[in-house]
Amino acid sequence: MLIELDGHGPLYLQLYRAVKALILSGVLSEGQKLPPTRQLAKQLSVSRNVVMLGYDQLKAEGYVVGGFGSGTRVVELLPEDRVHGSIGREAKQTESFEPAPISEQAEIALGYWRERAKLNQDQHRSLRYDFRYGDIEVDTQSIKIWKQLSSRLFTKSVHQYADPQGDWLLRDKVAEHLNQLRGCHCSAGQIAIVNGSQQALDIIARLFIANSETVIVEEPGYQAARAVFQAAGAKIHSIAVDQDGMQTEKLPVRPGSARLAYVTPSHQFPTGAILSLARRLALLEWAAQSQAYIIEDDYDSEFRFEGRPISALQGLDYRGRTLYVGTFSKVLFPALRIGYVVLPPNLVEPFIALRWHADRHTNTHQQRVLAEFIAQGHYERHLRRMRKRYEGRRQRLITLLETHFGTALELQGTNAGLHLMVQFKDRILKTKEAEILKAASAAGLGIYPASPLYQTPPDRLGLLFGYGAIDESEIEPGILLLKQVIESFQQA
């Protein structure tokens, strides 16, 4: 048995820690004898007294029993087991437990969580070429400025509880940005700063859903939104998306038939379709007639590479039916966890009240840094730099997909955002989706299926390619590897 001391602190405590770790990880099992003190002292080149003190500590904490003559043994029931189950034994322990009595909502959330975990199980595998969607490029220039601002703004004024609606300066800057560049009509008073759009969706769900109300979502659509609504107790009504976005003519006509409609009109997730003006107007009319609200998730519209920027639905809405949700996760970085919502004036107070229950407010210091980053013009410069970089990758990815796959696949949603979607025409590939993903991963290629984003997946293989984090030089070898994988399944 290998007992290794970590070199920190008194020797007897080092020994105690080492033996305890072996017990908790199951290397030393219940009832097993520890080495005699004299023998272990010799093996570790320490005095016998050190070993005896270490064993005494383990005994005092209930990990071992015995001593003097009979030897020291690991107890049958560990202290951790008595309280909550031990580290190394987690799996063994939980098997024998009854399922925890959790709410129906938590059960739904757990289902989504486990599905996600299954999809991400290869996340820690070292991939040579990874087209993961959601990751972004970390810009060293902006990080340097961020650090300087961070240090300067870490003053006394950011240490107390603050306004749950968000820092006024940041709200003002966000309102200015949205009015000028996104065609919104809003004031700082209508904006609430949140910990990313995900928190906004959660609060909105609690604002409107109580008794199985219906929420309209896009098909395919953003799974994290669907999960929140469903876990809040909503009935989900999916409406198919085509090249002009959600097919609004399929919206339920009966007034009161739905409480909310969640849409991504500027760059539909995941297909990239842009909701046409006619459908935007139809959606707003439907919301007014049905007494429903629209959640407009404008998650990545800062990155538009072709065509004119499309004004937000919020700017077309004069009847106060739109809740516009935005995020800094794509333009800056997702770990920042700062997003915002533009609310119709009558919903500001209830939204803030619910938000206050969740976590009081978003980190004040980071809000100030962000407000200053925008106010000093760094945000605009950052955006211009990033657009250029992402545009290069987007072009490269499109060219390579077209060169190597030609008409074998259809490209979708290429003109904006940080991802695009492809659909292979060969139906055989769809039947082999799981094997293709596995083979790609084994070859060091990270590709991501579109199927989890559908309630009813189509009969063609769809893949999502994120180009936020992949280096431009890695795109070509990545696509060539994909070609090899796909061809091996076509020939098989």
Ligand SMILES: Cc1ncc(COP(=O)(O)O)c(C=O)c1O
């Ligand atoms: C459709 C959609 N909305 C919102 C987000 C951003 O979420 P958050 O602001 O919580 O990071 C993403 C991120 O991947 C997304 O795909």
